[in-house]
Amino acid sequence: MKITINEVAKLAGVSKATVSRVMNNTKPVNPEKHERVLRAIEELEFTPNPVARGLVHKRTGLIGVVIPDITNPFFAELVKGVEEVVREKNYNMILCNTTHNMEKELSYLNMLKDKYVDGIIFMTAKVSPEHKEFFRKSQLPVTFINRKCDDIHVASLDIDNYQAAFDMTTFFLKRGHRRVAIIRAPLTDKTSGYERYRGYQEAMRSYDIEPEESLVMRSNFKIESAYKAVKKFLKEQQPVTAIFATSDLMAIGAIRCLRDHHVQVPKQVEVAGFDDIPMASYYSPSITTIRQPIFEMGRKATRLLIKEVNREIIKTRNVTLPYQLILRESTLKTPVTGE
Amino acid sequence: MKITINEVAKLAGVSKATVSRVMNNTKPVNPEKHERVLRAIEELEFTPNPVARGLVHKRTGLIGVVIPDITNPFFAELVKGVEEVVREKNYNMILCNTTHNMEKELSYLNMLKDKYVDGIIFMTAKVSPEHKEFFRKSQLPVTFINRKCDDIHVASLDIDNYQAAFDMTTFFLKRGHRRVAIIRAPLTDKTSGYERYRGYQEAMRSYDIEPEESLVMRSNFKIESAYKAVKKFLKEQQPVTAIFATSDLMAIGAIRCLRDHHVQVPKQVEVAGFDDIPMASYYSPSITTIRQPIFEMGRKATRLLIKEVNREIIKTRNVTLPYQLILRESTLKTPVTGE
DNA sequence: ATGAAAGCGCTAACAG
DNA sequence: CTGTTAGCGCTTTCAT
Numbered sequence: 172m173k174i175t176i177n178e179v180a181k182l183a184g185v186s187k188a189t190v191s192r193v194m195n196n197t198k199p200v201n202p203e204k205h206e207r208v209l210r211a212i213e214e215l216e217f218t219p220n221p222v223a224r225g226l227v228h229k230r231t232g233l234i235g236v237v238i239p240d241i242t243n244p245f246f247a248e249l250v251k252g253v254e255e256v257v258r259e260k261n262y263n264m265i266l267c268n269t270t271h272n273m274e275k276e277l278s279y280l281n282m283l284k285d286k287y288v289d290g291i292i293f294m295t296a297k298v299s300p301e302h303k304e305f306f307r308k309s310q311l312p313v314t315f316i317n318r319k320c321d322d323i324h325v326a327s328l329d330i331d332n333y334q335a336a337f338d339m340t341t342f343f344l345k346r347g348h349r350r351v352a353i354i355r356a357p358l359t360d361k362t363s364g365y366e367r368y369r370g371y372q373e374a375m376r377s378y379d380i381e382p383e384e385s386l387v388m389r390s391n392f393k394i395e396s397a398y399k400a401v402k403k404f405l406k407e408q409q410p411v412t413a414i415f416a417t418s419d420l421m422a423i424g425a426i427r428c429l430r431d432h433h434v435q436v437p438k439q440v441e442v443a444g445f446d447d448i449p450m451a452s453y454y455s456p457s458i459t460t461i462r463q464p465i466f467e468m469g470r471k472a473t474r475l476l477i478k479e480v481n482r483e484i485i486k487t488r489n490v491t492l493p494y495q496l497i498l499r500e501s502t503l504k505t506p507v508t509g510e
Numbered sequence: 511m512k513i514t515i516n517e518v519a520k521l522a523g524v525s526k527a528t529v530s531r532v533m534n535n536t537k538p539v540n541p542e543k544h545e546r547v548l549r550a551i552e553e554l555e556f557t558p559n560p561v562a563r564g565l566v567h568k569r570t571g572l573i574g575v576v577i578p579d580i581t582n583p584f585f586a587e588l589v590k591g592v593e594e595v596v597r598e599k600n601y602n603m604i605l606c607n608t609t610h611n612m613e614k615e616l617s618y619l620n621m622l623k624d625k626y627v628d629g630i631i632f633m634t635a636k637v638s639p640e641h642k643e644f645f646r647k648s649q650l651p652v653t654f655i656n657r658k659c660d661d662i663h664v665a666s667l668d669i670d671n672y673q674a675a676f677d678m679t680t681f682f683l684k685r686g687h688r689r690v691a692i693i694r695a696p697l698t699d700k701t702s703g704y705e706r707y708r709g710y711q712e713a714m715r716s717y718d719i720e721p722e723e724s725l726v727m728r729s730n731f732k733i734e735s736a737y738k739a740v741k742k743f744l745k746e747q748q749p750v751t752a753i754f755a756t757s758d759l760m761a762i763g764a765i766r767c768l769r770d771h772h773v774q775v776p777k778q779v780e781v782a783g784f785d786d787i788p789m790a791s792y793y794s795p796s797i798t799t800i801r802q803p804i805f806e807m808g809r810k811a812t813r814l815l816i817k818e819v820n821r822e823i824i825k826t827r828n829v830t831l832p833y834q835l836i837l838r839e840s841t842l843k844t845p846v847t848g849e
Numbered sequence: 850a851t852g853a854a855a856g857c858g859c860t861a862a863c864a865g
Numbered sequence: 866c867t868g869t870t871a872g873c874g875c876t877t878t879c880a881t
Contacts, residue, residue: 222564223858247581254607266605268593525852562874
C-alpha cells in the first residue's frame with residue numbers, strides 16, 4: 172500500500188542503496204541514474220519513512236516541550252516562539268501540559284525519553300532532586316526556561332527576576348508609596364515566586380522599610396487565586412496605596428477584585444504586574460509591568476537546544492535576557508507625596 | 511549504551527521472542543521464565559524502543575494537532591482538552607501552529623503525514639479543496655473542530671454558530687436595541703465568520719430590520735484588529751447602542767477602544783462577545799457572551815479521533831454541542847425602551 | 850511453550 | 866561509482 176524505497180529502486184532500475192544516496196546526497200551518483208531515481212521518486216510520490224530512518228540514526232526529529240499551563244498566556248507565547256524555530260529547523264514539537272503538577276512532569280519526562288525525543292525544553296516551578304536525577308541519567312539535551320540550574324549540565328534562559336522585581340518596587344517607592352503590598356507566587360517557585368519576592372523585600376529595605384508580613388498576599392498563578400487573595404486582604408488589612416502583583420494574570424485578578432469592591436485603580440490603589448502578556452496592554456486599565464522577551468525566549472531556547480542536539484559548540488550555555496519596565500494606566504495617578 | 515531486548519534476553523536466559531511475549535502479554539509463557547524476564551527487565555531498567563516498535567506496527571502513538579494560533583485563549587483551552595485525553599490514552603501530541611496561514615497548514619499536514627502520525631485534529635478557517643484532496647489521499651483519521659465538512663469522510667465537532675449568533679442578536683433586539691452593530695471575522699471563515707454573521711442578519715430581519723452594511727465592522731481574530739475597526743467606525747458612522755463582537759477577543763478590543771474614546775460600556779454602548787474564554791469574566795467590564803464548551807470540545811474530539819484510529823465503531827461522527835448565553839456587565843444597562 | 854528466522858524501511862560499511 | 870550485505874530493535878510467523 173505505502174510506497175517504499177524498494178519500489179523506487181525497482182522502477183529506477185538501481186539498488187536501494189543508490190536511491191538512498193540520491194535522497195541524502197551522501198555519496199556521488201552517476202548523473203543518469205541520479206536522474207532516473209529522482210524521476211521515480213516523483214512518479215511514485217515517494218517519501219521516506221522517518222520511523223525507519225529514526226531506527227538507524229537514533230534520531231526522531233522530535234523536541235519535547237514541557238510547560239505548566241498552556242492556557243496561561245505567558246506559556247502560550249513561549250510555545251509560539253518555540254514552535255517557530257522548531258518548524259524552521261525541521262523538527263516537530265511534542266507538547267506536554269503538566270498543570271503545575273510534579274508527578275505529571277516526571278511522568279512526561281520519562282515518556283519523552285521513552286519516545287526517544289532528541290531534546291527537551293523544560294519549564295517547571297522548581298527543579299527537584301528527582302528532576303536532576305532524571306536529567307543526569309537520561310543524558311538528553313535539555314534547556315530550561317525561566318530557571319537557572321547550575322549543578323547539572325543544562326542550558327538555561329531567563330531574565331534577572333530579582334532585579335526586575337527590585338526595580339518595579341523601587342518605582343513605587345520612588346514615587347512616594349510606602350505601604351506597597353505584594354502578591355506573590357509560592358516561594359517553591361524559584362524565579363516567579365522566590366526571586367521576585369526577594370527583589371521586593373530588598374527594594375523596601377533599601378528605602379529603610381522593613382517588609383511587613385501583613386503586606387504579603389499569597390496566590391498561585393491563576394487570576395482567580397489572586398482575586399481571592401486580594402479579597403481577603405481588603406477584609407483583614409489596612410489599606411495600601413500600591414500593589415505589586417508578580418504576574419500580569421495576578422494583576423488582573425487584583426484589579427478586578429479592587430474594582431468589585433469599589434476601590435479605584437489607579438486612583439486609590441496603583442497596581443503593577445509582571446511579564447507583559449498581550450492582555451496587559453488591553454486590560455482596562457492597562458497594566459504597568461515588567462516586559463519579558465517571552466517570544467524571543469522561546470526562540471532562543473529552541474535554537475540553543477537544537478545546537479546542543481547537534482553537538483555544536485555553545486559559547487554561553489546560560490543566558491540572561493534583558494527586561495524592561497513598561498508604564499501604563501494602572502499606575503498613572505499623580506505621584507503620591509511621601510510622608 | 512542503551513539497553514535493548516537482546517540484553518534482557520541474555521540476562522534472563524531466554525530468546526528475545528519470549529521477552530517480547532512477556533512484555534506484550536501476547537502469548538502464554540512458562541511462569542518461571544516469565545518471572546525471570548520480568549526480573550531482568552527491572553534489573554536493567556529496560557524500556558522498549560518505540561521507534562522499532564513503530565516500524566513493525568506502523569503506529570507512532572503520535573497525534574497531530576493543527577491550530578491557527580496558540581496565543582488565542584480559545585485554542586489554548588482547546589489544546590488543553592486535547593492534551594488531557596491524548597495523555598490519558600497514552601498518545602503524544604505534536605502541536606502545529608499555523609498562524610492562520612494556509613500554506614503552513616498544508617505544509618504541516620504533509621509533515622505530519624510524513625511523520626506517520628496516527629491521526630490529526632485539525633482546525634482551520636476554511637476547508638479548501640487542497641485540504642480535502644489531502645485528506646482523501648492520505649487516508650489519515652482526522653477530526654475537525656469548529657467546522658463541519660460533509661463531503662469528505664471525517665469526524666467533526668462544533669456548536670450551532672448560526673443559532674448562537676441569532677440568539678445573541680435577538681437578546682439585544684428584545685431589549686429594545688435597534689442599531690446593533692457587528693464586528694465580524696472574514697467570511698472566508700465558515701463558522702466564526704460566515705455563520706455568525708448570518709445569524710446576526712437573520713435575527714435583524716426577524717425584527718423587520720434590514721441589516722445595514724454600515725453596521726458591519728470587519729476584523730480578524732486579534733484584539734488589535736477589532737480595536738482599529740471600532741476606531742474607524744466611531745469616526746465614520748452614526749452612534750449605535752449595541753455591538754455584537756463575534757469573539758471575546760474582539761469584544762475586548764472593542765470595549766477598550768470605546769473607553770479610550772470616552773464611550774462608556776455598557777452605559778452608552780452595550781457589547782457582547784462570543785466563546786466565553788476565561789478572560790471574558792475577568793475583564794472589566796465582564797463580558798456577555800456565548801459559552802462554547804471549549805475544553806470539552808477538545809476532549810471529545812480527541813476521544814473521537816482515537817476511536818477512529820483504533821477502527822472502533824463510531825455512532826455519530828458529526829457532533830453538535832450545546833452552547834449557552836452568559837449575561838455579564840458589558841450588557842448590564844437598564845433595558846433600552848424601543849422606539 | 851519457545852527459539853530461530855524473517856522482516857518492518859532505511860542507512861552505511863564493504864567490496865568491487 | 867554501485868550493488869550486496871548487514872544491521873537499527875522490535876514483533877511475528879513458523880517450526881518444533
